[in-house]
Amino acid sequence: MRLKKWRTLRSSVIVAWFVSYMVVLLLPILLSGWVYHETVKALQQQTEKANDSLLQQMQETVDNRVDLIQRLTIQIYGDVNVQNLLYSGTFARGDYQYELYKVAQNLKLFRSTYTTLDDFFIYWAPADTVIRPSTSQSAQMAYQDLYDGGGISFKQWKELIHGTKRQQFVTTTAHYESGLTKHYVTFIRHLPADLHNQATGSIVVMVDQQQILKALSGIRGFGDGKISILTGDGSTLISDQVGQSIQKEFAKFSGEKGYIESDQSGEPARYYFIRSSNSDLTYVSIVPERIVRKEANDVQRLMYYGVAVSLLGGLLLTYLFLRRNYRPIHRMIGLLNTRVNKQSVMDRNELIWIEDHLSHTLLENNRISERMNRQQSQLRSGFIARLLKGKIDERDQVTTEEIIESLAIGKDADSFVVLLIYIEQSSAFHMKTADMEEQQQNRLLHFICSNVLEEMIAMECPVHLAEVDELTACLIQYSESDEGMVRLIARIQQAQLFLKQKYGAELTIAVSGIHRGIEGIAEAYREATVAMEYKFVADDVDMLIYEQLSQKRLLQESHDYYFPLHIERQLLNDMKVGDAVKARELLEDIVERNLHETVLPLELAKCLMFDLIGTFIKSMIESGDSKDVFLSRHQQTIETLTRASTVKEMKQLLLYMLEDVCMHTASKQEQNKQKNRSEDMEQLANQIRQFVHRNYANPDLNITMIGESFDMKATYLSKLFRDHTGEGLLDYINQTRIEKAKLLLREERIPLEELASQAGFQNLNTFIRIFKKIEGITPGQYRNMT
Numbered sequence: 001m002r003l004k005k006w007r008t009l010r011s012s013v014i015v016a017w018f019v020s021y022m023v024v025l026l027l028p029i030l031l032s033g034w035v036y037h038e039t040v041k042a043l044q045q046q047t048e049k050a051n052d053s054l055l056q057q058m059q060e061t062v063d064n065r066v067d068l069i070q071r072l073t074i075q076i077y078g079d080v081n082v083q084n085l086l087y088s089g090t091f092a093r094g095d096y097q098y099e100l101y102k103v104a105q106n107l108k109l110f111r112s113t114y115t116t117l118d119d120f121f122i123y124w125a126p127a128d129t130v131i132r133p134s135t136s137q138s139a140q141m142a143y144q145d146l147y148d149g150g151g152i153s154f155k156q157w158k159e160l161i162h163g164t165k166r167q168q169f170v171t172t173t174a175h176y177e178s179g180l181t182k183h184y185v186t187f188i189r190h191l192p193a194d195l196h197n198q199a200t201g202s203i204v205v206m207v208d209q210q211q212i213l214k215a216l217s218g219i220r221g222f223g224d225g226k227i228s229i230l231t232g233d234g235s236t237l238i239s240d241q242v243g244q245s246i247q248k249e250f251a252k253f254s255g256e257k258g259y260i261e262s263d264q265s266g267e268p269a270r271y272y273f274i275r276s277s278n279s280d281l282t283y284v285s286i287v288p289e290r291i292v293r294k295e296a297n298d299v300q301r302l303m304y305y306g307v308a309v310s311l312l313g314g315l316l317l318t319y320l321f322l323r324r325n326y327r328p329i330h331r332m333i334g335l336l337n338t339r340v341n342k343q344s345v346m347d348r349n350e351l352i353w354i355e356d357h358l359s360h361t362l363l364e365n366n367r368i369s370e371r372m373n374r375q376q377s378q379l380r381s382g383f384i385a386r387l388l389k390g391k392i393d394e395r396d397q398v399t400t401e402e403i404i405e406s407l408a409i410g411k412d413a414d415s416f417v418v419l420l421i422y423i424e425q426s427s428a429f430h431m432k433t434a435d436m437e438e439q440q441q442n443r444l445l446h447f448i449c450s451n452v453l454e455e456m457i458a459m460e461c462p463v464h465l466a467e468v469d470e471l472t473a474c475l476i477q478y479s480e481s482d483e484g485m486v487r488l489i490a491r492i493q494q495a496q497l498f499l500k501q502k503y504g505a506e507l508t509i510a511v512s513g514i515h516r517g518i519e520g521i522a523e524a525y526r527e528a529t530v531a532m533e534y535k536f537v538a539d540d541v542d543m544l545i546y547e548q549l550s551q552k553r554l555l556q557e558s559h560d561y562y563f564p565l566h567i568e569r570q571l572l573n574d575m576k577v578g579d580a581v582k583a584r585e586l587l588e589d590i591v592e593r594n595l596h597e598t599v600l601p602l603e604l605a606k607c608l609m610f611d612l613i614g615t616f617i618k619s620m621i622e623s624g625d626s627k628d629v630f631l632s633r634h635q636q637t638i639e640t641l642t643r644a645s646t647v648k649e650m651k652q653l654l655l656y657m658l659e660d661v662c663m664h665t666a667s668k669q670e671q672n673k674q675k676n677r678s679e680d681m682e683q684l685a686n687q688i689r690q691f692v693h694r695n696y697a698n699p700d701l702n703i704t705m706i707g708e709s710f711d712m713k714a715t716y717l718s719k720l721f722r723d724h725t726g727e728g729l730l731d732y733i734n735q736t737r738i739e740k741a742k743l744l745l746r747e748e749r750i751p752l753e754e755l756a757s758q759a760g761f762q763n764l765n766t767f768i769r770i771f772k773k774i775e776g777i778t779p780g781q782y783r784n785m786t
Contacts, residue, residue: 013329013350017322025314029307036303040296048272051285052257055274058283061215062229065116065207066187066279072114073189073203076122079106086191086200091126100129100136107133118184119146119174120205123161126198146174161202166190169237169281172206183209185237209238226264232280246271246284253282264288329354384466388418388473390522414517417488418524419457419474420510420532423449428504446472449499449507456495460487468525471532475521478514485514489543496542508532510544561594561608568615575619578666580659587612587658591651605650609641612654616661623665633660681724684710688721688729696736699762703729737761738774745783752779 076082081102090096103122110120111133122131123139130142137145143154151173160170165188172186184206191200216227228239234250249271252260257274264271268289275282329350336357423446433441450465450472457463461484462477478484492509499505510531512524531544567590574583594608620630631638634657641653691709695701706729707714718729725732741759748755756767771779 014322014326016349017325018318021314021318021321025310025318029310032303032306032310036299039299043296043299047287048259051259051270051272051287052274055257055272055283055285058216058227058285059274059276062212062281062283063276063278065212066276066281068114069117069187069205069207070189070278072110072117072120072205073187076107076110076120076203077189077191079103081106082122085124087194091124096127100124100131103131104134104136107131116207116211118182118206118208118211120203122203123201125162125201147172160188161204162199163188163190163202169231169279171209171237174206185209185212212238213240226286228284228286230282230284232282234282237281246286250282250284261289380464381466384464384475385468385473387518387521388466388468388475388525390525415478415514416516416521416524417476417478417485417514418512418521418528419476419492420468420525420528421449421453421472421474422508422510422532423472424506424508432503445503445505448503449505452499453492453495453507456491456498457488460484460491473525473528489545493543506542508542508544510546512546561604563590563594563608563611568611571615572619572622575616575658575661576622576665578662578669580662580666583658583662584655587654588651591647591654605647606642609650609654613638613641613657616657619661619665623668625664625668630661633664678724681720685721685724688717689732692733692736696733696740697758697760699757699760701733701760734770735774738771741767741771741779742775742782745779746786755779 081099084090085096085099085103090099107120107122111117114120120133121142123129124131128139129136130139132142139158140154143157147154147157167187167189170186170188172184174182174184185208187205187207189203189205191202194200212229226240228246229237230246230250231237234247236245249260249262252262253271253273257272259270259272261268261270263269264286270287270289272285272287273282332354333350336354429445430438430441433444436444453472453474454463454465457474457476464475466473466475476488478488489511492511496507496509499507510528512527512531515521515524527546531546531549567586571583571586571590574586590608590612594605617630637653637657641650688706688710691706692701695705703714703718707717710717721727721729721732737759741755744750744755744758750758752767753764756764759767761767761770768778771777771782775782777785
């Protein structure tokens with residue numbers, strides 16, 4: 001029960017509306033989600049740009065300090081006194097004290113120039129001496145002054161200043177006598193070896209870490225962010241977070257700048273980094289994720305509040321709109337549902353049910369209207385047909401006023417003209433509508449032609465159409481004036497031209513004379529029918545006007561046709577001998593006298609046609625064939641002929657059959673001649689064979705002798721014999737003689753020379769040669785075989 005109730009509710013229009021409203025409501029929510037996503041993305045990009053800017057500032061600040069340090073070391077290394085001390089062999093000579101003094105004094109000058117650098121010195125390896133501004137001392141004493149108790153042993157310190165790297169940054173701590181402790185960023189530049197490839201020493205520059213951190217503190221972007229400066233191996237050089245190493249994160253850095261996500265002090269953070277442009281240092285800014293996403297989280301909370309308010313407000317408005325919009329539908333269903341099963345409404349969508357109900361009602365109304373229009377059209381057409389044929393009488397109890405009222409004929413109209421329209425088959429129109437059946441094509445063409453004619457004629461006169469005896473009849477209310485008739489004919493010709501050009505339809509239209517009153521309509525129809533009969537003769541005329549044909553005396557009807565017995569016998573003789581030219585001339589004369597000099601009714605024309613077909617059959621029978629031969633050859637032609645409606649069409653079909661009969665009889669005569677000639681040739685060939693058999697033993701027997709005996713030329717006689725038998729006459733003579741010789745070889749034991757003579761050969765050599773040519777062996781071999 002609950003499932004059925006749920007199905008009913010699901011198909012209701014309320015559910016469809018609710019879903020639609022929800023979709024409309026969810027679109028802004030989805031749009032808000034997209035805006036939130038883009039906003040977070042924009043905030044992240046802004047954060048990344050801010051950190052990039054801060055790191056670039058850090059890079060510029062520290063790189064400037066590094067550049068200052070590198071310039072100092074270059075200037076110190078390039079000093080002449082330093083070069084002399086390191087590379088002139090003074091230590092080996094032992095006269096270097098004065099050189100040490102000059103170098104110390106020069107360092108004092110450099111110190112006054114580079115005031116931002118806390119301290120620097122030169123470690124001279126051969127003498128294990130540290131040269132500082134204004135003084136020089138042993139390495140041990142310098143270590144005690146600078147680094148003793150600073151977390152780096154003397155050994156470690158010596159390893160740093162004796163290192164193999166060209167330059168490096170390290171962190172050192174210095175303790176002073178005043179008790180002050182400072183942390184330095186120490187830059188160590190190892191000097192090139194001397195000519196003996198011995199180490200010369202290092203230049204060491206120290207910068208206070210606090211000064212660098214103080215310079216960087218002014219450009220820190222986030223209050224809780226941390227900064228670090230890493231060396232090339234990932235060791236921390238400077239950092240404002242004590243005791244934390246980020247070497248693990250440093251291994252993940254790739255490229256010149258960027259960021260990675262990792263943990264920092266147990267919480268997610270982003271490590272932004274950028275490489276130094278003049279050293280192997282890497283500058284890192286560590287920002288907790290909560291600081292980066294603080295603004296994004298604020299936007300997210302605002303979006304959640306907005307979505308919640310939108311959903312609650314949308315649901316409330318959806319309920320109110322559903323309630324308001326469903327009331328008219330409910331009332332409409334109540335009005336339409338008085339005679340319908342209520343369950344049929346509940347099981348379907350209400351709007352679909354209303355649409356189906358209204359569609360069904362409108363369809364029924366249209367069917368009733370169409371049925372009434374068809375009946376009215378049929379009644380109107382039938383009434384006009386009866387009116388045209390004059391079948392309206394007093395028993396119909398129809399007055400003139402009722403006729404005028406039923407046909408909507410104007411009261412001022414008292415004259416009428418009748419048109420009869422014959423529509424020819426249109427191959428062009430049938431090609432355009434090839435996807436339709438032939439009956440549908442004809443119906444559509446008839447509909448088009450009728451409507452075009454009705455519209456064109458209606459521009460001049462009121463017109464009424466009806467179907468009468470397979471023709472379309474037009475009853476025209478005519479205004480009696482010469483100009484009116486001219487305009488009417490022009491409109492009809494204009495319609496004919498339009499239909500021919502547009503649809504390829506050819507129309508033949510018969511026009512009656514003008515008749516007054518309702519009683520004159522039947523006479524007008526009769527005249528149009530008589531004029532249409534002339535189409536049978538004048539098939540190339542598309543407009544048949546009764547008055548014009550009457551004036552030319554072309555409508556004198558004949559009640560018999562011309563085809564006497566002597567003309568039939570003459571036609572038979574011409575066909576029997578296959579004289580197609582004379583037979584054609586005679587047939588055309590018969591057609592001219594019967595169908596052109598007078599108007600022969602269609603029924604009599606068909607009788608003449610069948611008489612001519614009977615004459616064709618007689619010709620076939622007298623030629624030795626049966627009538628079935630003719631009927632089998634021309635069955636389809638005869639069927640087409642019975643449907644012909646014009647003289648031209650009948651004449652073409654009759655001429656076609658006539659020529660076929662003449663060709664057939666001529667062929668029969670030729671066959672008879674060939675047969676007689678073949679019999680004569682066979683008789684001649686037999687006579688030649690008999691003559692050869694009688695005279696084969698005569699050595700003088702040859703083609704010339706045979707030609708003289710038959711009073712014919714030898715070459716011509718030989719050709720006739722070869723053409724008929726396929727064998728040469730001389731070959732036949734030799735074959736006959738060889739057959740006689742074979743008989744003698746089997747039965748007689750006479751010498752070969754005598755045998756050759758009896759067989760008709762003049763000598764033995766000729767006999768042997770011809771025998772071997774025909775039999776393939778010599779006469780002696782043949783005798784031995786037998």
